[in-house]
Amino acid sequence: MDHSAERTLSTYLTGFVLAVVLTAIPFALVWGELLTGPAVYYVIAVAAVLQVVVHLVFFLHLNLRSTPAENLFFLGFAAVLIFIMVGGSLWIMMDLHHRMM
Numbered sequence: 162m163d164h165s166a167e168r169t170l171s172t173y174l175t176g177f178v179l180a181v182v183l184t185a186i187p188f189a190l191v192w193g194e195l196l197t198g199p200a201v202y203y204v205i206a207v208a209a210v211l212q213v214v215v216h217l218v219f220f221l222h223l224n225l226r227s228t229p230a231e232n233l234f235f236l237g238f239a240a241v242l243i244f245i246m247v248g249g250s251l252w253i254m255m256d257l258h259h260r261m262m
Contacts, residue, residue: 172219183208184208187201
């Protein structure tokens with residue numbers, strides 16, 4: 162095994178461990194009822210965003226130095242679309258909740 166393969170394996174293992182930890186934290190908080198109310202939602206949201214960053218950095222190897230500008234542009238465009246879809250869905254659900262109460 163050469164040095165580059167070892168470095169790649171170590172980055173994959175680091176990403177895997179971080180992904181497991183970022184999955185276990187919200188799961189433990191909800192399962193053990195350690196947090197209640199809106200605080201648990203904030204922890205889940207932060208863990209989800211951090212997990213997306215971990216996947217992009219450790220598994221897809223995206224960074225600002227070696228990634229072409231076009232890839233970063235399309236990644237930003239996808240992030241905006243996801244934000245619009247999630248935000249729109251939450252807006253619609255909150256509006257429906259408000260109208261039904």
